[in-house]
Amino acid sequence: MERMRTESAAAHRWLLEKDHVHWSKAFFKDTAMCDMLCNNMCEAFNATILKARDKPIITLMEMISNSTFQVRGHADERYVVDIERRTCACNKWQLIGIPCIHGMSALMSSNRDPIQFIDNMYKKESFLSVYTPVIYGINGPSLWPKTNDKPL
Numbered sequence: 001m002e003r004m005r006t007e008s009a010a011a012h013r014w015l016l017e018k019d020h021v022h023w024s025k026a027f028f029k030d031t032a033m034c035d036m037l038c039n040n041m042c043e044a045f046n047a048t049i050l051k052a053r054d055k056p057i058i059t060l061m062e063m064i065s066n067s068t069f070q071v072r073g074h075a076d077e078r079y080v081v082d083i084e085r086r087t088c089a090c091n092k093w094q095l096i097g098i099p100c101i102h103g104m105s106a107l108m109s110s111n112r113d114p115i116q117f118i119d120n121m122y123k124k125e126s127f128l129s130v131y132t133p134v135i136y137g138i139n140g141p142s143l144w145p146k147t148n149d150k151p152l
């Protein structure tokens, strides 16, 4: 500490204000099995929970959970589901555009509305944009032109 004072009086004062168990290896507990005061894993975790860390625990977990799930199937097989990318390892979701049973499981466990994860091609707006210019209304039989042909 005397050497610290000669190097930087401000640093010396700053350290004196802190509890020595937090900055001196001589007072570190040996249960952590780590001689680093801080490591990248802690920094990454803190950066991830920054927006959510003042929330209740369930809200926090919902906010920091990413979109990837591991879902167990019937015969103990496991499938990776990414609900944001709308993919499942079984490939059904990608093929038909509707969440497969594994995708549904992931969506339900994360309290998301499955309807929002169905491909746009199944939505009314898509059908209307495709068929509106092709299908026209027709008049009833009373307005059809008369012919002399025998009715079918």
Ligand SMILES: [Zn+2]
Pocket (backbone or CB within 6 Å): 079, 088, 089, 090, 091, 092, 093, 100, 101, 102, 103
């Ligand atoms: Zn699947």
